[in-house]
Amino acid sequence: MSLSAKDLKELYRIILLIRRFEETAFEMALQGAYDNYHGGMGQEANPAGVCYGLRQTDRTMITHRGLGVLIARGVSVKDIFAGLYAKEESPTRGRIPVYHMAEPNLGVLGGTSMVGSVIPLAVGSALATRLEGKDDVTVSFFGDGAVNRGDFHEGVNLASVRKLPIVFFCENNFYAKSVPLAESTAGGSIVARAESYGIPGECIDGNDVIAVHETVQTAIARARAGEGPTLIECETYRWTPHSTAGDREFARTEEELVQWKAKCPVLRLEKQLLKEGHMTEELLHTVDEAIKKEVTEAVSFAEGAPYAAADVAFENVYV
């Protein structure tokens, strides 16, 4: 299931779109356009690599650092910026943080604010798939901070004993907000926990979008075939603070950031595309210009869009 030149070009467009989105979303938060942003810059290979090749009926949930997943599943940056600005035009209608945005028609079930609480929800989605007799797969995104929650342990255990069609995808960026992995996670390894739950585990370079894609595709094939869950640990790094809301950096150092920036997931794919002759500098530039225009237009749209009328706050409390 290796990626064709066409696939690689599309993957590049997606990862670059996520990068340009992240840059702008972070910058606009710093400018005070909205209260806060939990940036995912540096981790773009994860949403892009995981979601590329998913069926529309496969399901994912997002995390508080998960807006790249929305983009990779086909939600427009216009809708997402409208969500960040909390305007009515967004699927959130401005009533909830954008990190909870749901687009069920695109396979996005939503997200939550409690780290890891999406894991049992994703397990339930996988449970339902089997009850419905379908072979769709659910991918549960979470960060390294989630693996010490009961939600993780209970969810992975339940999925394993019932051999559910789910992929547990951990974006390990080595810090749960300010606390380093070594100080929070016993045993020192996330992927090692797979063995204790009797499921396969893979630890991969999370800045290599092709490796991410291929590893996830293998896990998805297992899940579709009824062979149960897989735990994938993806090592990566966020380039920005936990959030823009005045978060201080304690353990993270400038040296560490420089080292990780040298492993930029976007540049890495770009270099490969050039080297293999799939793209030219000129073509890369054209793609980038189109993406920048899309992002700029999305911001203008969101800025100009109206807030929802007061009565919207009262809708959908019950069906």
Next chain:
Amino acid sequence: MTIMTYAQALNGAHSIAMKDDPLVFAIGQDIGSYGGYYGVTAGLLETFGKERVLDTPISEIAITGASVGAAVVGTRPILEIGFVDFVGTCWDQIFNQAAKFCYMSGGQARVPMVIRMACGAGLAYGVHHSQSLEAWFTHIPGLKVVMPSTPIDAKGLLLSAIEDDNPVIFLEHKFLYNQQGEVPDGPYRIPIGKAHIARKGKDVTIVAWSRAVHWALATAEELANDGIDCEVVDLRTLSPLDEATVAHSVEKTGRVVVCHEACLTGGFGAEIVARVTEKFFDSLEAPPVRVAAPDIPVPSSRPLENEYLRPERRLSDAVRNLNAVSHRRI
């Protein structure tokens, strides 16, 4: 009609719903061959198999979250949490996830699930198996809260709860599981959000739910001998509250006592009294009264537990005293 227990009536509702709709499934600890803590799911495993009657690990977070996730994508889970006292272990999945998904998704996602939990004291089960925590759930917009008092209501309300597209908290009183009553054999629904006049009367309104309805009815019989005619309103559903039925009764009697097994402070009785006072003050001939358990954990020994259950014994005097008061248009 068949004479059956509250537990059997609930079992019948499961069978009907699961036969009708292949997307309805039961999930919980020991609900399979064991049949649930109180036998409510007895025999379902044999009829519907392991894929639809899921015996789970002791993982309340996972099974509650998984039920929410499964409901969001279109199935209809009936989750059993053996005791409402255990709800703290999975509370996040209920009040942050189940209750808010519809709102968060702008109505695109629904959470058609039922969470069945046993509540209440009377069996000397102690502090972690005897509480009445219904007020917690009523405080959360997005949840419906149902508390049947009889076998016939248990079946009809559970069928409505399973078919409801919202998350429904279904609280069953453990003291009532063996109570018998006539129950229609086939499917029928009792609407959620509608209270029931369990006894008509003109002097004093007693508002109650779950087991306290039986205390109210016994009290009403006792006081009828003394010429006090009580009307008993069985709320059946706490959220959404059938304010109209309560108001109609209070307008008629001018006197209201709310009786519940939960502790007094922050109990749902406070909400009823507040609403009646705010909106129907002019109908009142006397100040509303709450008869509730004392603010203590539920103790274990029979005599001590009996102290907790004092509303049963105090209701009669409370109604009698209230009936003697008249402050009309004070």
